[in-house]
Amino acid sequence: MWNLARVAASVLSRSRRFSTAIPGPCMVHKRGTDILHDPWFNKDTGFPLTERDRLGLRGLLPPRVISFEQQYARFMESFRSLKKNTEGQPNKVVSLAKWRILNRLHDRNETLYYRVLIDNIKDFAPIIYTPTVGLVCQNYSGLFRRPRGMYFSAKDKGEMMSMIYNWPAQQVDMIVLTDGSRILGLGDLGVQGIGIPIGKLDVYVAAAGINPQRILPVMLDVGTNNQKLLEDRLYLGLRQPRLEGEEYLSIVDEFMEAVHARWPKAIVQFEDFQMKWAFETLERYRKRFCMFNDDIQGTAGVALAGLLGTVRAQGLSLTDFADQKIVVVGAGSAGLGVLKMAVQAAARMAGNNDAFARNKFFLLDKDGLITKERKNLDPAAAPFAKDPGDFMGLREGASLLEVVRKVKPHVLLGLSGVGGVFNEEVLKAMRESDSVKPAIFAMSNPTMNAECTAADAFKHAGENIVFASGSPFENVDLGNGKIGHVNQANNMYLFPGIGLGTLLSGARFITDGMLQQAAECLASYMTDEEIPKGILYPSIDSIRDITAEVGAAVLRAAVEEDLAEGHGEVGPRDLKHMSKEETVEYVTRSMWFPIYSPLVHEK
Ligand SMILES: NC(=O)C1=CN([C@@H]2O[C@H](COP(=O)(O)OP(=O)(O)OC[C@H]3O[C@@H](n4cnc5c(N)ncnc54)[C@H](O)[C@@H]3O)[C@@H](O)[C@H]2O)C=CC1
Ligand SMILES: CC(=O)C(=O)O
Numbered sequence: 055m056w057n058l059a060r061v062a063a064s065v066l067s068r069s070r071r072f073s074t075a076i077p078g079p080c081m082v083h084k085r086g087t088d089i090l091h092d093p094w095f096n097k098d099t100g101f102p103l104t105e106r107d108r109l110g111l112r113g114l115l116p117p118r119v120i121s122f123e124q125q126y127a128r129f130m131e132s133f134r135s136l137k138k139n140t141e142g143q144p145n146k147v148v149s150l151a152k153w154r155i156l157n158r159l160h161d162r163n164e165t166l167y168y169r170v171l172i173d174n175i176k177d178f179a180p181i182i183y184t185p186t187v188g189l190v191c192q193n194y195s196g197l198f199r200r201p202r203g204m205y206f207s208a209k210d211k212g213e214m215m216s217m218i219y220n221w222p223a224q225q226v227d228m229i230v231l232t233d234g235s236r237i238l239g240l241g242d243l244g245v246q247g248i249g250i251p252i253g254k255l256d257v258y259v260a261a262a263g264i265n266p267q268r269i270l271p272v273m274l275d276v277g278t279n280n281q282k283l284l285e286d287r288l289y290l291g292l293r294q295p296r297l298e299g300e301e302y303l304s305i306v307d308e309f310m311e312a313v314h315a316r317w318p319k320a321i322v323q324f325e326d327f328q329m330k331w332a333f334e335t336l337e338r339y340r341k342r343f344c345m346f347n348d349d350i351q352g353t354a355g356v357a358l359a360g361l362l363g364t365v366r367a368q369g370l371s372l373t374d375f376a377d378q379k380i381v382v383v384g385a386g387s388a389g390l391g392v393l394k395m396a397v398q399a400a401a402r403m404a405g406n407n408d409a410f411a412r413n414k415f416f417l418l419d420k421d422g423l424i425t426k427e428r429k430n431l432d433p434a435a436a437p438f439a440k441d442p443g444d445f446m447g448l449r450e451g452a453s454l455l456e457v458v459r460k461v462k463p464h465v466l467l468g469l470s471g472v473g474g475v476f477n478e479e480v481l482k483a484m485r486e487s488d489s490v491k492p493a494i495f496a497m498s499n500p501t502m503n504a505e506c507t508a509a510d511a512f513k514h515a516g517e518n519i520v521f522a523s524g525s526p527f528e529n530v531d532l533g534n535g536k537i538g539h540v541n542q543a544n545n546m547y548l549f550p551g552i553g554l555g556t557l558l559s560g561a562r563f564i565t566d567g568m569l570q571q572a573a574e575c576l577a578s579y580m581t582d583e584e585i586p587k588g589i590l591y592p593s594i595d596s597i598r599d600i601t602a603e604v605g606a607a608v609l610r611a612a613v614e615e616d617l618a619e620g621h622g623e624v625g626p627r628d629l630k631h632m633s634k635e636e637t638v639e640y641v642t643r644s645m646w647f648p649i650y651s652p653l654v655h656e657k
């Protein structure tokens with residue numbers, strides 16, 4: 055059952071909690087310029103004089119030693135000047151300029167990069183993550199300067215077991231893998247999709263404190279069906295159509311075997327796979343490897359937490375969720391993942407009445423309402439297909455407008471990838487919703503693919519709505535001193551905690567129970583003061599605190615399911631004996647935090 059008692063406890067413990075202890079020495083096997091060119095060890099002008107002597111750096115840097123704080127201030131100053139200097143230029147130019155300056159720092163000095171990212175996550179997440187990461191992927195072949203992560207292509211068949219040893223780190227904990235086939239709402243971007251694993255893993259470091267030396271972004275290049283890219287002579291991926299069927303699966307199989315042969319406990323997050331492979335690979339691997347699909351499972355938890363928040367925003371009890379009418383627009387991996395989890399939750403609340411729960415959900419795709427009359431009905435969508443005519447005569451393929459007018463839903467949730475499908479008429483129809491606080495979730499990314507803008511939602515659907523979008527929008531000024539609050543319903547609230555909790559638990563699989571605990575934890579994070587104001591999710595500023603709570607919830611679920619094998623020196627018995635508070639404390643203490651470590655040369 056959903057546990058509101060958690061709210062009070064979590065609010066009390068919301069101070070900023072991350073380790074700032076003096077780090078131990080770090081062994082380095084290089085000297086001189088090799089260190090300056092290694093972003094992991096490089097401190098730029100921050101090397102103390104003794105270290106310059108020890109590491110053969112004397113004379114390779116200007117003489118003055120600049121402190122970490124001064125370097126930080128200098129970077130932030132240059133970022134602010136860039137903002138000023140690009141004022142008035144097109145959005146695209148400004149966004150890419152901001153991404154470039156951060157990316158250059160990432161390439162040069164990871165410690166400083168992650169510190170500025172952590173401290174300014176709310177401002178920088180839209181640059182390294184959605185929406186700008188979408189633009190970066192679209193322009194990747196032109197923006198490419200140096201590689202990041204690993205690339206496994208269809209041409210590497212039979213070689214992956216040895217290739218995996220080309221990665222220089224001894225240990226890898228977290229991998230984000232894509233095949234580039236459905237990058238955000240931008241479609242097939244082939245090898246250019248590598249920007250997504252890079253961005254997601256940056257969020258892992260910032261939010262979950264996963265050690266950046268132990269992350270690995272991976273692109274599986276099996277070709278692309280994007281004609282424009284195939285014809286682009288600067289395109290950096292394989293210029294061939296995507297592999298299909300067994301040929302495709304044999305590549306993914308080989309990669310998964312290779313990764314787990316070298317790092318048996320590495321967690322693999324599947325990201326932005328087109329629907330058919332998203333579901334198939336999840337089923338194929340989830341009982342063999344430690345993996346999850348973020349678009350299906352991470353998104354579902356975040357959406358469910360928001361949907362439960364909307365029930366509370368209406369002044370109802372959580373069990374009333376079973377009576378909410380919800381229209382889901384988009385029957386892809388994300389939409390179906392959300393539906394599955396939401397129906398399960400509603401069924402539990404309706405006394406395990408699955409049929410009753412399903413009745414309240416309406417699913418549409420590009421061809422309108424999905425009913426059992428649909429030709430070639432996708433088996434994944436079939437459980438949610440309506441009997442034609444059973445709800446006020448709604449027929450197969452009914453338009454979104456017709457569905458909204460007849461159903462008068464409490465929630466309209468978009469995961470269609472199509473910008474503007476919640477048009478003025480649809481939004482106006484939401485004024486007739488049966489809810490006192492109708493909810494509009496325009497969850498598609500990036501910004502231009504959102505089903506509607508925040509401003510349009512408040513303008514057309516009314517000021518009493520609650521609004522959430524996948525990419526950030528500014529709060530909306532409603533006049534008379536009133537503000538329309540904009541939530542960001544993005545899986546970034548959950549995937550870092552799912553990864554970190556699983557890692558620390560040492561579980562070999564990620565179960566539905568672990569994911570449900572993650573969602574429940576997020577759902578109960580907001581207070582009874584915040585929710586009526588339409589605030590469904592916490593501020594991104596507190597992402598480390600949220601992740602600590604979510605990570606602890608996942609870890610405890612693994613312990614309860616007897617899956618926890620422990621991590622490092624903390625064994626399964628230690629985990630079992632930790633109280634809830636101790637688990638949160640343990641997760642928090644395990645987060646990596648960027649500070650310069652004294653470097654000691656070792657041959
Ligand atoms: N906010 C978040 O955390 C997340 C957002 N997303 C976003 O969700 C979107 C969809 O992702 P997937 O489900 O993986 O894609 P998908 O390609 O698997 O599914 C898209 C679905 O939308 C339907 N659709 C297309 N045009 C439509 C229209 N005009 N009206 C109604 N339905 C339409 C398609 O028929 C299909 O069922 C993407 O934009 C992605 O960025 C995905 C995961 C997480
Ligand atoms: C957020 C995310 O995972 C997506 O848009 O695909």
Ligand SMILES: [Mg+2]
Pocket residue numbers: 238325326348349
């Ligand atoms: Mg995704």
